[in-house]
Amino acid sequence: MVAVGYPSGGTSSKWKVVHSRVIIRKDASTTAAILGFQAQGKILEGVVQEVSGQPWLRVQHSGIDGKECDGYMLINGASVGLGQLLERVKDPVARPQAQARVKAQDPVPKAKTRAKPNLGDLSKWIRHANVQASRFQVVANVVMVRNMPSTQADAVGVVKKGEILDGQPREGWLLVDEKGPEALERGEGRWILLDGKELGLGQLLRPQIPAPVVSKSFATSIQLTFDMDMSKYELEVECEIGESFRTPCCEGKSMLVHGLHPGSDVRLRFVSQGKEDETGEWEVAETTDVAEWEVTSGAAVSSVHASALQDGPALLSVY
Numbered sequence: 001m002v003a004v005g006y007p008s009g010g011t012s013s014k015w016k017v018v019h020s021r022v023i024i025r026k027d028a029s030t031t032a033a034i035l036g037f038q039a040q041g042k043i044l045e046g047v048v049q050e051v052s053g054q055p056w057l058r059v060q061h062s063g064i065d066g067k068e069c070d071g072y073m074l075i076n077g078a079s080v081g082l083g084q085l086l087e088r089v090k091d092p093v094a095r096p097q098a099q100a101r102v103k104a105q106d107p108v109p110k111a112k113t114r115a116k117p118n119l120g121d122l123s124k125w126i127r128h129a130n131v132q133a134s135r136f137q138v139v140a141n142v143v144m145v146r147n148m149p150s151t152q153a154d155a156v157g158v159v160k161k162g163e164i165l166d167g168q169p170r171e172g173w174l175l176v177d178e179k180g181p182e183a184l185e186r187g188e189g190r191w192i193l194l195d196g197k198e199l200g201l202g203q204l205l206r207p208q209i210p211a212p213v214v215s216k217s218f219a220t221s222i223q224l225t226f227d228m229d230m231s232k233y234e235l236e237v238e239c240e241i242g243e244s245f246r247t248p249c250c251e252g253k254s255m256l257v258h259g260l261h262p263g264s265d266v267r268l269r270f271v272s273q274g275k276e277d278e279t280g281e282w283e284v285a286e287t288t289d290v291a292e293w294e295v296t297s298g299a300a301v302s303s304v305h306a307s308a309l310q311d312g313p314a315l316l317s318v319y
Helices: 098-099 120-124 181-185 307-313
Strands: 012-017 021-025 035-040 042-050 053-063 067-072 086-089 134-138 140-147 155-160 163-171 173-175 191-193 205-207 213-217 222-225 233-239 243-248 254-257 265-272 282-286 316-318
Touching: 035 067, 035 140, 042 067, 053 134, 053 155, 120 181, 134 140, 233 254
Parallel strands: none
Antiparallel strands: 012 042, 012 086, 021 035, 021 067, 035 155, 042 053, 053 067, 134 163, 134 205, 140 155, 140 191, 163 173, 173 191, 213 222, 222 254, 233 243, 233 265, 254 316, 265 282
């Protein structure tokens, strides 16, 4: 059923966003999940449906994965204290006689349209050289996904706190689509702002720090491998036996941590240098027992690494 005064019979009609922004929801309910937003001045096309006495506009929405799905926008927000949200755009009807009476000197008022981003200002993002994809975690409650790397561009979806995203970081924005420059110029990309400090929002996304990967364990050392540059991180080591410590990570694909106690558990994780609150997940490893032929009087240590222990418990080899 459709409310009185609205198009009926499943007829598609055009609507204009007259509120500062209107939420697109997964279902026709003010408590349904948020799919995205449309800003003031945007012209939409959809079908009006009435649910629980409220008219909603069903529109096609393109999600962050590029797939089309139904979205619902509340037409009148009186029930939530917002007033009119969408306004129907009626088809112009030709009126020759009325038009003839318009004086030539009378200026024709121009319809207000929402300014679009200047493509020239966006070229450094769109034409940016491809960089290695990185993984980020959403740390703000809700972050807009836009079709251009500009806060004035159209919102095409949202991501929520805790979501993990893979994409290319480009000058403060994360591009989550693998598309060429031509497609990006047409607004077919999905861009997410990394830091909203200039908007008073704080950090929106942060790099996700991987957990250490233990490739081999020895009696007094553990070998780690990783597939990305970890030189901006430190390795935190918590020992079941002996003192815990932290050591900087260097460039390379493998590192060997010495000074561990044989036959004991060790917890390891990466920490961003200078940012104690940015940590990765803990990884638990176990050092091997010392072979009988290596046991001597006193502390049992691996003869291979005994010399390394002379300089302290936190020596590091990098390959």
